[in-house]
Structure formats: C-alpha cells, structure tokens
Amino acid sequence: MSTAKADLRSALEARFGDALALETWSGPGGRSLPLAAPIGDEAWSELLRFARAERVRVLPVGLGSKLELGLVDQVELLASTRSDTDVIDYEPGDGTLTARAGARLGRLAQHIRVGGHRLTPTVPEPERTTLGGALAAGQDGFDRLRYGPIRHQLLGLRMALADGTIVKSGGKLVKNVTGYDVHRLLAGSLGTLAVIVEASLRLYPLPETHVLVRASSGSTNDALTTSRALLALPIRPVAVVARNTGGSGWTIEVVLEGRDDVVTWELARVREVLPVCTTEGGRHDLGAPHLRAMSALERRSGSWPPLTIRTRPSRLADALVIVEGACLAASLRPEIATHPGLALAWVWFGDELPAELGLRLDRELRADGHALRWRGPQRPPGGQDPLRPDVPAPARRTMFNLERALDPDGVFPGLRLDDAP
Numbered sequence: 420m421s422t423a424k425a426d427l428r429s430a431l432e433a434r435f436g437d438a439l440a441l442e443t444w445s446g447p448g449g450r451s452l453p454l455a456a457p458i459g460d461e462a463w464s465e466l467l468r469f470a471r472a473e474r475v476r477v478l479p480v481g482l483g484s485k486l487e488l489g490l491v492d493q494v495e496l497l498a499s500t501r502s503d504t505d506v507i508d509y510e511p512g513d514g515t516l517t518a519r520a521g522a523r524l525g526r527l528a529q530h531i532r533v534g535g536h537r538l539t540p541t542v543p544e545p546e547r548t549t550l551g552g553a554l555a556a557g558q559d560g561f562d563r564l565r566y567g568p569i570r571h572q573l574l575g576l577r578m579a580l581a582d583g584t585i586v587k588s589g590g591k592l593v594k595n596v597t598g599y600d601v602h603r604l605l606a607g608s609l610g611t612l613a614v615i616v617e618a619s620l621r622l623y624p625l626p627e628t629h630v631l632v633r634a635s636s637g638s639t640n641d642a643l644t645t646s647r648a649l650l651a652l653p654i655r656p657v658a659v660v661a662r663n664t665g666g667s668g669w670t671i672e673v674v675l676e677g678r679d680d681v682v683t684w685e686l687a688r689v690r691e692v693l694p695v696c697t698t699e700g701g702r703h704d705l706g707a708p709h710l711r712a713m714s715a716l717e718r719r720s721g722s723w724p725p726l727t728i729r730t731r732p733s734r735l736a737d738a739l740v741i742v743e744g745a746c747l748a749a750s751l752r753p754e755i756a757t758h759p760g761l762a763l764a765w766v767w768f769g770d771e772l773p774a775e776l777g778l779r780l781d782r783e784l785r786a787d788g789h790a791l792r793w794r795g796p797q798r799p800p801g802g803q804d805p806l807r808p809d810v811p812a813p814a815r816r817t818m819f820n821l822e823r824a825l826d827p828d829g830v831f832p833g834l835r836l837d838d839a840p
C-alpha cells in the first residue's frame with residue numbers, strides 16, 4: 420500500500436492544502452471516508468492525477484443521495500462536485516443552458532425561469548439534486564412520459580478522465596452534434612467512467628397552462644384499460660399515472676401542459692375518456708403546486724419505493740396480478756403507482772414486508788420475465804445486486820470493456836474484475 424493511501428487525509432492535505440475543502444463522509448456500518456470538493460477543471464485534473472499515481476480509488480459524487488447503490492464500498496475517497504456550482508452560460512434565444520456539475524437543478528430552474536424556460540426532468544428534490552448527479556444517475560422524473568430521461572436533454576459535456584485529462588463531447592447547441600455522442604455514454608454511468616464537470620442541456624418553454632385531471636377507477640383492469648385509452652389519444656400528456664390508493668380502488672391522473680389553446684383542446688379529448696373527473700391548475704399556474712405534490716408522491720416519507728418493476732406495456736397487467744395476488748395471500752395491501760405508458764410500477768408495502776413475501780414476489784415476477792429493482796431494507800435476501808439489475812451478459816461485457824478502455828488503471832469503481840463476463 421502506498422504511503423499516501425495509508426494516511427490519505429494527511430497526504431491530501433499535504434498536497435492540496437485547503438483547496439479541496441476536505442471533510443469526512445460517514446456512511447452505514449460506521450464507515451467513514453475523506454470527501455474532497457474540488458472547484459474548476461484544473462483542481463479536478465490534479466486530484467485525479469494524484470489518485471492515479473497513488474492508486475487511490477475515487478467515487479465522483481454530487482450530494483450523495485444515491486450512495487447506497489454500493490459503489491462506495493469499492494473506494495477510498497469521495498470527490499464531490501457540491502462546491503463546483505457556477506452557471507456558465509444561459510442562452511434564452513437558443514434555449515440552452517451550460518452549468519458546472521455541482522449546480523442544483525432547483526437553482527438552475529430558477530435561473531432560467533426569468534427567460535421563460537423550464538428544465539426537465541422534474542425531480543422531487545431539485546434542491547438536493549446536482550446536475551452531474553442527475554446525469555450520472557440517468558435520472559428521469561415525473562414528466563418522463565413526455566420528455567424522457569435527462570439523457571435526451573443532454574447536448575454536451577466536459578469530463579475529467581481517469582488520468583486527469585479534461586475532454587469535451589458535444590456542444591451547447593441543439594443541432595451541432597456530428598460523430599458519436601460520447602457524452603451520452605456518461606448518462607447513467609454512476610461515476611464508473613469519468614467525472615462529469617460541466618454539462619449543457621436543452622431547455623423547454625415555460626408552459627402557459629398546467630392541468631391535472633383526476634378520476635376514480637374500480638379494479639386494476641379498469642385502471643389499465645382506461646390508461647391505455649388515454650395513451651391512445653392524439654395528445655402529448657406530461658404524465659398518465661394510475662395509482663392504487665391502498666385498497667380503496669384506483670385513481671387515474673393525467674397531467675397536461677403547454678399553450679393555452681392546445682391544453683384546452685387536449686383536456687376536451689381527455690374528458691371523452693374520463694367524463695367524470697376533477698381538474699386543478701390552470702393558466703399561468705407557474706408555481707404548479709399540485710404538480711410538485713404529485714412529484715413528491717413518487718417518494719414516501721423520505722425514501723423511494725422498495726420495489727420498482729419495469730416490464731413491457733403489454734405485460735404490466737400480468738406483473739400487477741402477481742403483486743396483488745401474493746400480497747392478498749399475505750393479507751397485505753400494498754400501494755402501487757404505475758406509469759402505464761412506460762410500463763413502470765412502484766410498490767410500497769408499508770412498514771413491514773415479511774421476508775417470505777419478498778422472496779415470493781422476487782421469484783414469481785422474475786420467472787414471469789419482469790425486471791426488478793429492490794432498494795433499502797425490504798430487499799429480500801439474495802435479491803439481485805442493485806447495481807446490475809438483470810443486465811444481460813452481452814451488455815455487461817460491453818460495460819466492462821468500456822470501463823477498461825476509459826479507466827484502465829481502475830481509478831473509478833466499476834464491475835468487479837471477478838465478475839467480468
């Protein structure tokens with residue numbers, strides 16, 4: 420072990436003085452690690468050159484809300500973008516924004532609002548989400564049906580490679596990309612390929628009108644049939660969500676936004692499918708409190724759903740039959756929220772998920788061909804590693820080869836060598 424690695428904090432202080440604003444990160448199980456917060460390209464380069472020379476493994480992070488994913492177990496040092504937060508460029512005429520990776524999505528949204536723009540994804544905690552973290556986590560938000568994940572908004576970025584070189588891919592304009600979009604590789608890379616230090620996003624005009632339409636539905640089948648009818652309309656909703664409200668039937672929610680006349684027309688189409696409904700919101704409802712409230716519903720008491728199911732739209736009903744059947748047999752009434760257009764479902768089980776039920780759900784859903792992600796303490800014993808949920812072997816081989824090509828010395832964490840396909 421290198422001397423620097425044996426006493427990393429002292430080595431970092433000796434080399435960088437106060438420039439890294441060193442802190443200590445404390446994690447589960449009493450684990451603690453030094454956390455550095457470089458500002459600017461040069462500081463990121465130097466830190467990575469140091470890490471490579473001293474064989475110190477580094478995890479780039481934002482504010483650390485996703486560290487339970489497990490990569491932190493592989494590293495000796497956390498390097499956070501939390502202090503590297505400047506807005507570099509906002510071009511209202513082009514509808515583009517460039518900012519340093521530590522900028523919080525909430526602050527960026529405020530910054531561009533004056534120019535009549537909005538940012539997507541709509542995440543529940545924008546003040547606690549960094550631009551780089553959202554990109555590296557491949558984040559999507561409540562508006563995923565219309566806008567997709569953040570990768571779709573990414574025009575270009577600057578990244579610090581494992582040897583400290585700063586490179587740029589893409590640009591700041593909506594239509595300037597030629598060649599391979601290397602920057603899109605970084606979306607969802609979870610800190611395994613490079614540090615995102617700056618990124619440019621495409622923006623959208625602030626809508627004139629927001630409307631949330633809400634209607635009740637009886638059974639799971641009714642809710643899914645109605646959702647399909649809504650999704651077949653010639654409209655572009657921001658969200659179509661079917662929610663099982665704890666055993667008392669289903670609620671369907673449709674969010675529309677855009678130009679006043681377009682939303683009025685779309686609302687009329689929605690009413691053809693949902694003749695009995697309530698509406699909230701309206702013109703210039705710019706604060707859109709009902710949207711924030713709905714977006715917050717994607718979390719329960721500070722934590723995200725223990726079970727996420729992704730499947731094909733035509734198979735969503737089959738997945739829900741398994742969940743409801745197994746829970747009914749155990750006298751448990753789960754709360755379920757689905758985005759039927761995206762074949763995505765979240766399940767909350769309340770305080771206790773009996774271990775046998777977790778195992779049964781895991782087994783039956785998987786055997787029926789659905790992709791699962793368990794998170795938090797309710798993950799059943801033996802449930803798969805959340806880092807690699809059902810990634811097929813060819814894709815894992817590609818991921819592994821990419822890691823090796825971009826980070827041959829293993830400065831960043833990644834697929835463990837003994838797991839390599």
Ligand SMILES: Cc1cc2nc3c(=O)[nH]c(=O)nc-3n(C[C@H](O)[C@H](O)[C@H](O)COP(=O)(O)OP(=O)(O)OC[C@H]3O[C@@H](n4cnc5c(N)ncnc54)[C@H](O)[C@@H]3O)c2cc1C
Nearest residue numbers: 480481482483484485548549551552555609610614615723
């Ligand atoms: C309490 C809480 C719980 C949440 N739970 C969920 C959830 O269950 N599901 C969900 O989708 N969202 C969840 N979110 C939102 C989500 O965690 C964040 O929107 C997103 O992960 C970004 O957060 P962050 O900026 O703190 O990044 P972090 O959580 O620090 O990082 C996210 C990932 O990206 C990597 N990374 C971060 N910055 C960089 C960078 N500059 N370059 C390269 N890699 C980088 C990290 O290594 C990590 O793998 C939660 C947020 C909070 C506050």
